[in-house]
Amino acid sequence: MEKFERKANEEALVRRAKKKPSKKENIITLVPVYCKGCGLCVDICPTGTLQLEDNIESKFGVSAKVDAPEYCIGCKMCELRCPDLAIFVNYDEDQEK
Secondary structure, eight states: OHHHHHHHHHHHHHHHSSSOOOOOOOEEETTTTTOOOOOOOHHOOOOOOOOOOOOOOTTEEEEEEEGGGGOOOOOOOOHHOOTTOHHHHHHHHHHOO
């Protein structure tokens, strides 16, 4: 993993340490095949729910992962920021409405 990717993970962990788990359980679906590991979702997540990880199956060598789903507040900022449409938040619940 590159230096900027490790830094993004560290910053996300600092944000997470300042938060409490969400009262509402949110469902985050991440499609690693679509993810190019740009880290935009990790940078924008206000609760540090997402992390970057080395992924040998990805052609880019890195992808995002849901590291602490219990901290997700369902803001969908990661979903809106993802240029690859690789993240969905509460998708099943939204379909029912």
